[in-house]
Amino acid sequence: MTMRQVVWALAAAAGSVLGAQEPAPQQPSEVAVVISGDPGTPPRYAVPDFISLTPDAAGLAKTVGQVLWDDLAFEREFYLIPRDTYATIPVARSPDQVPFAAWRELGSDAVVFGTIARTGNDVRVEVRLFNIRTRQSVFSKEYTGSANNPRLYAHTIADEIHQQQRALRGVARTKIAFSSDRNRERMVGTVENRDVKEIYIADYDGANARRITTSRQLNLTPVWSPDARAIAYTSYRRGYPDLFVALIYQGVQEEPTRGGTQNWLPMFSPDGTRIVFTSSRDGNPELYLMNRDGTGLRRLTTHPAIDTSPTWSPTGTQIAFTSDRAGTPQIYIVGADGLNLRRLTTAESYADRPTWSPAPFNEIAFAARTGPGYDIKVYDLATGATRQITFGEGSNESPTYAPNGRHLAFTSTRTGRSQIFTLGRDGRGLRQVTRDGNNNTPAWSN
Amino acid sequence: MTRHTVLVLLFASVLLAGCARRQPPVATPTPPPPAGAPPAAATPAPPPPAVRVEEALPLPPEPVAEDAIANRSLDDLNRDSPFKPVFFALDSAELDEPGRAVATANAQLLRKYPAWVITVEGHCDERGTAEYNLALGERRAVAVKTYLASLGVSPDRIRTVSYGKEFPFDPGHDEAAWTRNRRAHFVITSK
Numbered sequence: 001m002t003m004r005q006v007v008w009a010l011a012a013a014a015g016s017v018l019g020a021q022e023p024a025p026q027q028p029s030e031v032a033v034v035i036s037g038d039p040g041t042p043p044r045y046a047v048p049d050f051i052s053l054t055p056d057a058a059g060l061a062k063t064v065g066q067v068l069w070d071d072l073a074f075e076r077e078f079y080l081i082p083r084d085t086y087a088t089i090p091v092a093r094s095p096d097q098v099p100f101a102a103w104r105e106l107g108s109d110a111v112v113f114g115t116i117a118r119t120g121n122d123v124r125v126e127v128r129l130f131n132i133r134t135r136q137s138v139f140s141k142e143y144t145g146s147a148n149n150p151r152l153y154a155h156t157i158a159d160e161i162h163q164q165q166r167a168l169r170g171v172a173r174t175k176i177a178f179s180s181d182r183n184r185e186r187m188v189g190t191v192e193n194r195d196v197k198e199i200y201i202a203d204y205d206g207a208n209a210r211r212i213t214t215s216r217q218l219n220l221t222p223v224w225s226p227d228a229r230a231i232a233y234t235s236y237r238r239g240y241p242d243l244f245v246a247l248i249y250q251g252v253q254e255e256p257t258r259g260g261t262q263n264w265l266p267m268f269s270p271d272g273t274r275i276v277f278t279s280s281r282d283g284n285p286e287l288y289l290m291n292r293d294g295t296g297l298r299r300l301t302t303h304p305a306i307d308t309s310p311t312w313s314p315t316g317t318q319i320a321f322t323s324d325r326a327g328t329p330q331i332y333i334v335g336a337d338g339l340n341l342r343r344l345t346t347a348e349s350y351a352d353r354p355t356w357s358p359a360p361f362n363e364i365a366f367a368a369r370t371g372p373g374y375d376i377k378v379y380d381l382a383t384g385a386t387r388q389i390t391f392g393e394g395s396n397e398s399p400t401y402a403p404n405g406r407h408l409a410f411t412s413t414r415t416g417r418s419q420i421f422t423l424g425r426d427g428r429g430l431r432q433v434t435r436d437g438n439n440n441t442p443a444w445s446n
Numbered sequence: 447m448t449r450h451t452v453l454v455l456l457f458a459s460v461l462l463a464g465c466a467r468r469q470p471p472v473a474t475p476t477p478p479p480p481a482g483a484p485p486a487a488a489t490p491a492p493p494p495p496a497v498r499v500e501e502a503l504p505l506p507p508e509p510v511a512e513d514a515i516a517n518r519s520l521d522d523l524n525r526d527s528p529f530k531p532v533f534f535a536l537d538s539a540e541l542d543e544p545g546r547a548v549a550t551a552n553a554q555l556l557r558k559y560p561a562w563v564i565t566v567e568g569h570c571d572e573r574g575t576a577e578y579n580l581a582l583g584e585r586r587a588v589a590v591k592t593y594l595a596s597l598g599v600s601p602d603r604i605r606t607v608s609y610g611k612e613f614p615f616d617p618g619h620d621e622a623a624w625t626r627n628r629r630a631h632f633v634i635t636s637k
């Protein structure tokens with residue numbers, strides 16, 4: 001089966017699932033149909049502003065259109081026709097007014113038509129995706145909810161269009177956690193004049209940033225639980241690094257290691273039941289495993305050198321990490337049972353923060369010293385080949401994969417201060433996610 | 447010597463000096479007994495004149511240098527610390543010769559103030575990664591703690607913490623800044 005056939009089969013499957021969820025009789029024209037572009041080129045999408053059906057929804061309508069355009073552009077499966085070229089196209093007030101000929105003249109293969117109506121703080125969003133050539137609606141859906149975050153409607157629509165048209169798991173509703181000094185608070189009761197760093201989360205595009213710790217201390221290296229409801233992180237609130245797990249939607253804090261020893265860099269196992277982390281509890285930085293509640297502690301590495309920066313394989317059977325046991329920091333892999341240790345990187349002078357990609361990709365991204373600073377490189381586990389995806393613009397560190405494996409977020413100093421950027425795994429499609437303060441150690445949610 | 451003891455001794459010496467001053471100054475030594483003199487028991491000699499006791503020089507001022515340290519608040523002490531930092535080479539947690547000399551001087555200070563408890567902070571320059579530097583800073587702090595312990599300082603008085611490259615002392619991006627930022631920094635946490 002070719003890739004294209006897989007896409008078709010999956011799209012058909014997705015369509016039948018949608019049909020099952022909506023018992024209403026399905027119009028023949030509503031059956032999921034993949035819109036294609038001219039041979040050899042991606043389909044060209046137009047996403048104009050949504051139509052405001054109530055006077056107080058004009059701002060929301062513009063936001064949803066703009067964000068949907070950005071979300072659909074992000075995966076680079078479609079060519080998004082720039083919005084500033086739509087001025088000559090007559091505005092349709094209803095689905096039967098869509099000016100197909102004008103859109104076709106602009107070169108589009110697909111156009112989104114959406115409306116938004118507001119009642120108090122509630123909104124109703126309707127959206128259709130039209131195939132310009134057949135003039136048929138291939139995707140039609142209604143959403144209701146709060147007017148507080150109109151971007152969420154765009155993110156949801158984008159994920160569903162990617163799923164239907166490309167059998168692709170979009171990431172528009174995912175979030176990125178990171179450590180930031182943007183509040184510019186100073187440490188309480190310290191002898192030094194030092195900046196506080198707190199843990200923040202934001203949408204994958206940087207919008208809706210929210211602080212989730214308020215300890216006015218150093219808080220670093222957040223990671224998401226697989227269900228994206230908890231964040232484990234390193235905090236200095238005890239005066240030394242220790243692990244905390246914030247159940248961010250409940251406002252509850254778990255303390256699996258409970259103080260007394262120094263622990264940092266937690267990472268949830270893919271099933272969320274275990275945490276691997278670095279600890280100096282036995283005198284030297286080593287890797288340890290424990291259950292999420294802190295029970296079942298087990299030491300994973302035993303070496304007088306530094307062992308740190310662990311990451312899980314997607315199956316939870318192996319752990320990649322950094323060790324300087326050969327004299328410089330290099331990436332190694334060890335079984336989750338502590339056996340079968342092997343060295344991965346051999347051509348780097350310094351490599352750290354391995355991050356294992358999700359399936360279907362089988363690769364490990366890491367930060368490699370390439371000069372005065374670092375660049376992001378990717379090690380292909382199947383071939384053993386390494387490719388570089390950043391090239392000396394600032395220092396680039398701390399890679400983390402999007403849950404669909406197609407993008408990485410990382411820290412870069414290319415604009416001056418330390419900021420979070422996202423980039424395709426092919427090194428294309430750079431986007432800046434944060435702009436306020438210094439922002440570090442990103443983690444991408446499922 | 448505590449401040450209290452100093453005051454008591456000072457007061458006592460002032461009293462002593464005051465008593466002595468009641469007698470006129472007489473420096474005449476007691477003459478040696480003449481040869482063939484009759485036993486002292488037979489003819490009791492007059493009591494020898496009192497010897498005046500006096501400080502050779504006016505009392506020196508109370509030594510203040512040490513107490514200026516001991517009496518300062520923790521914040522003041524740490525802002526202008528009597529401890530010098532131990533510096534490290536790039537990617538290294540080993541104490542070199544100058545580093546051992548600084549650590550030895552710091553150990554002497556810890557012996558002088560046995561109540562002090564310190565935290566040795568391990569810091570790194572920005573040329574390491576954020577994650578690895580957390581471990582490298584820990585190694586630097588522990589290396590200093592181990593060396594201080596080998597000089598006889600109780601490990602119970604030394605805590606360690608790594609801040610990786612989170613708190614550079616010099617915000618610069620050159621060799622001079624990096625050199626200053628690769629350090630074990632001493633903080634007095636209680637006294």
